[in-house]
Amino acid sequence: MTVLVVGSVALDSVETPFGKADEVIGGSGTFFAASASHFTKVQLVGVVGSDYPFHKLDPLRARGVDLAGVERAEGESFRWRGRYRHDLNSAETLETRLGVFSQFRPKIPDAFKKAPFVFLANIDPRLQLDVLKQVEKPQLVACDTMNFWIESRRSDLIALLKHVDVLLLNDAEARQLTEHNNLVKAARWILERGPKHVVIKKGENGAFMFTANTVFFAPAYPLEDVFDPTGAGDSFAGGFIGYLARAGKLDETHLRRAVVHGSVMGSFAVERFSIQRLMEIGETDIRSRLEDFRRLVAFEEELTA
Amino acid sequence: MTVLVVGSVALDSVETPFGKADEVIGGSGTFFAASASHFTKVQLVGVVGSDYPFHKLDPLRARGVDLAGVERAEGESFRWRGRYRHDLNSAETLETRLGVFSQFRPKIPDAFKKAPFVFLANIDPRLQLDVLKQVEKPQLVACDTMNFWIESRRSDLIALLKHVDVLLLNDAEARQLTEHNNLVKAARWILERGPKHVVIKKGENGAFMFTANTVFFAPAYPLEDVFDPTGAGDSFAGGFIGYLARAGKLDETHLRRAVVHGSVMGSFAVERFSIQRLMEIGETDIRSRLEDFRRLVAFEEELTA
Numbered sequence: 001m002t003v004l005v006v007g008s009v010a011l012d013s014v015e016t017p018f019g020k021a022d023e024v025i026g027g028s029g030t031f032f033a034a035s036a037s038h039f040t041k042v043q044l045v046g047v048v049g050s051d052y053p054f055h056k057l058d059p060l061r062a063r064g065v066d067l068a069g070v071e072r073a074e075g076e077s078f079r080w081r082g083r084y085r086h087d088l089n090s091a092e093t094l095e096t097r098l099g100v101f102s103q104f105r106p107k108i109p110d111a112f113k114k115a116p117f118v119f120l121a122n123i124d125p126r127l128q129l130d131v132l133k134q135v136e137k138p139q140l141v142a143c144d145t146m147n148f149w150i151e152s153r154r155s156d157l158i159a160l161l162k163h164v165d166v167l168l169l170n171d172a173e174a175r176q177l178t179e180h181n182n183l184v185k186a187a188r189w190i191l192e193r194g195p196k197h198v199v200i201k202k203g204e205n206g207a208f209m210f211t212a213n214t215v216f217f218a219p220a221y222p223l224e225d226v227f228d229p230t231g232a233g234d235s236f237a238g239g240f241i242g243y244l245a246r247a248g249k250l251d252e253t254h255l256r257r258a259v260v261h262g263s264v265m266g267s268f269a270v271e272r273f274s275i276q277r278l279m280e281i282g283e284t285d286i287r288s289r290l291e292d293f294r295r296l297v298a299f300e301e302e303l304t305a
Numbered sequence: 306m307t308v309l310v311v312g313s314v315a316l317d318s319v320e321t322p323f324g325k326a327d328e329v330i331g332g333s334g335t336f337f338a339a340s341a342s343h344f345t346k347v348q349l350v351g352v353v354g355s356d357y358p359f360h361k362l363d364p365l366r367a368r369g370v371d372l373a374g375v376e377r378a379e380g381e382s383f384r385w386r387g388r389y390r391h392d393l394n395s396a397e398t399l400e401t402r403l404g405v406f407s408q409f410r411p412k413i414p415d416a417f418k419k420a421p422f423v424f425l426a427n428i429d430p431r432l433q434l435d436v437l438k439q440v441e442k443p444q445l446v447a448c449d450t451m452n453f454w455i456e457s458r459r460s461d462l463i464a465l466l467k468h469v470d471v472l473l474l475n476d477a478e479a480r481q482l483t484e485h486n487n488l489v490k491a492a493r494w495i496l497e498r499g500p501k502h503v504v505i506k507k508g509e510n511g512a513f514m515f516t517a518n519t520v521f522f523a524p525a526y527p528l529e530d531v532f533d534p535t536g537a538g539d540s541f542a543g544g545f546i547g548y549l550a551r552a553g554k555l556d557e558t559h560l561r562r563a564v565v566h567g568s569v570m571g572s573f574a575v576e577r578f579s580i581q582r583l584m585e586i587g588e589t590d591i592r593s594r595l596e597d598f599r600r601l602v603a604f605e606e607e608l609t610a
Contacts, residue, residue: 087486182528184528185529205511214600215601216603217601219522222488223489224490256604260604294605296520299521
């Protein structure tokens, strides 16, 4: 089944202890689409400026991502410049230039309005709500957010939650949103406000998925070389929703497997700059890492390792 | 099979956001013994001062912990005073009074020298090595350490590693010891220096176990109320070694299950002050939490949750 994603399409300049990348393609919509495209058809809605090297999105198109919803507006593209220090855990933002993204009003093309799966990547909750008004009864609505919106658009975000099936956010955001330090309590707070599932991502420390009466945990795959963490969260979301859209099932078992697929896709994303690694890998790589992942957490059957 | 543990037997005074405890029993040897006693016979070697309320160790004795190796020396007992802030992740040490522990020279009673499983809790690596000289060919030697010894007794610690089968330490200690920020690299560094297994504990973020060609991860059980984190690491070690001693098998499968048992026992320890919760629980509680744990990470079979 098709996934519609609405998010940013940006140009990232990133410094890590391992190298530098200048003006490479990035943005939440881009990473999500690159990841989800391994599982299903993706429709991307976003905006770029007149200076955007649009041909750099060709690999996405080649993977079946429909770019008809990526508007080209007069002006500068969204640019983010950041740096990761030695521990790679948190990005230091050196510069954010919103450009045309500051005036972004998502217009969902008619051909996209029936998408059964919708992912609202991290944009203003008012725009996220507006997207939901434009689409026709999706089977699953998932959304992400960030500290900026939790602070500046708190009531809009809480209003949005009523219409969201799965909220994905990181642990710091969950704590900030709910004012609970304990993640079990934070999850319950969120589940009382609309979502049936909440996925709390903890970066290199894995991810929890909570429902009203279950909890699931998947670690992050332990990589020897994390090259650039940018986009890991959106790639996680792409694997999560992409897998569900392919499976077409939304029961607990498939949602758990979706978290594992999210973790696997996040682990690929961080192995290179931009969406490079996500564009290199194929089904065999994904299946092989899923198997590595299964071994990583297996303790019930007899092992011969 | 019997487990010999050599460690501290202390009096802790702890403040958490949920309450205060004054001069309750603590220490690495005590927590380890309390936890491991659920699985097997434990022999405890340590030292207390003449002021120690020795009868407070009666619950340990009642659970089959042999206290014949706990020496009573003239002077003050080891006291630790600490505080946990809201996030409960790191203890702030307010006061450490080593007392008789500063002169501790472990003397292994003859009756303990044949213990097939030995746990060297966090003491001076020179004393840990000295313990190994006193015992007779144990099947498994596991040891813990801390930042203080990594700094002040680095070469002794590295010399000790040659005689250790399993090193248990936390992520900060692993990074400090190996000077690798990446835990996969840190683990390899350690595995090259003696231990066949290294368990890297990450507190509320779970634990990794590495061997030369495998890696296993177990999350920490997500509790809604973490009351007092003191002793979680030693209780983890008690569950880990205790389970192995009961199983009597040291293959990869049993070592993985041992990590899960460690995680389960750590999760009980933090539910009350001191060893209180570890003394309350029984086999049914442990089995029930193991089942919760299995559900926490299960994603392969069809679930009906």
